[in-house]
Every structure is written in C-alpha cells, then in structure tokens.
Amino acid sequence: DAASPQFMQVIDDVAVDTSTTSPTADLMDYSAAGRRLFVGTASSGSVVMMDTTTDKVVKTFAFGSPVEQPRFDPADGKLYVTIPHKDSIVELDPSSGKVVRTLKQAGCRPTGLAINPSRQLAMVACSGSMTVFNLRTGLDEISTTVPGGDIVAYDSAVDRFTVGSSHGPRDSAVGVFDGSGRFVGMVAAPP
Secondary structure (H helix, E strand, O other): OOOOOOOOOOOOOOOOOOOOOOOOOOOEEEEOOOOEEEEEOHHHOEEEEEEOOOOEEEEEEEOOOOOOOEEEEOOOOEEEEEEHHHOEEEEEEOOOOEEEEEEEOOOOOOOOEEEEOOOOEEEEEOOOOEEEEEOOOOOEEEEOOOOOOOOEEEEOOOOEEEEEEOOOOOOOEEEEEEOOOOEEEEEEOOO
C-alpha cells in the first residue's frame, strides 16, 4: 500500500510458483484494463495470471521451458512471452490459454521485451543484438547497434524504447530507440 503511513507497507503476499522447493517470481507486466498481473516464474517455465482485485492466481500458462519477460499488449489483448531456450516469443490468448503463434529468431535467445501498442511493434533484447518484431505481420528486423540486453521498456509519452545492456565494465550501456524501432542513441553505463 503506497498510501500507508508506514509507506509501501506489504498488504498481501501471493505464492505464484508452488511447483518447486525454491519458488520464483521474476519479471512481470500489468494490464490495467483487465486488472491482471502476469508474472513469469523463470526456470519453472510458466506465467501466472493474477486478478489484482482479489490477489488470487486465476490461471497458469505452462511453456515447458524457462521463461523471461511476459508482456500484455492492450491493442490486441494478447500476452507475449520470451522463451530464450526456444529462440521464441510466444503469443498467447490469455482468455483461452491457447498459443496463437510463435515468433522465431534463430540465435536470438530473447530476454527483455517491450511493446509499442499503437504501432504493434515489439522490441526484443537478444543475446547479442536487438530485434524489432512487427506483431501484425511477424516480420523482424535486427539491430546490432546495442549489443543485446536484458530489460526493455517502452514509454508512450515520449514514444521511446529503452534497453539496459549490461555486458561488462567497458561495454555496458542504456540504448534508446524511437517508437518505430530506429536507433536514437546509447549512453555508457556501469554494469
């Protein structure tokens, strides 16, 4: 509760991964329209969908391989999940739990993912590059100006993608791309 007198007081604790002895809640995304929180369980290979009005897990989507970033796209109502070991971004219909399609990029090993819903573009951090997927057509374009990364974000107010690219003491950076996926610039950063 951000408004509590104790500031950021924990009001609930939800177990999202009960399949292992060391449960994991890793990367997540929120859908304001559906009041749903999507939580990746990393090595357990699933994404859980929580109802934030009840703080209950309502569905679990199993992928059979470790997952990274789940992202909900409000424009098409689909959930996109990066699966590094399968070189894939899986598009899932959260209402039915069915995989709609799989976007592949050989050798990508995708981790971070962000979506520009107005253009239906997904910026994906691969192991050594960045890839922009057109979510309407499935076509992709690779950029090696930023050497991969981990966390990718999209800010609609400034129409920019940002990527944290932490590789070592000399080549770590924050990369910036415009909302269409064109490289804008890069700033060196500590790892």
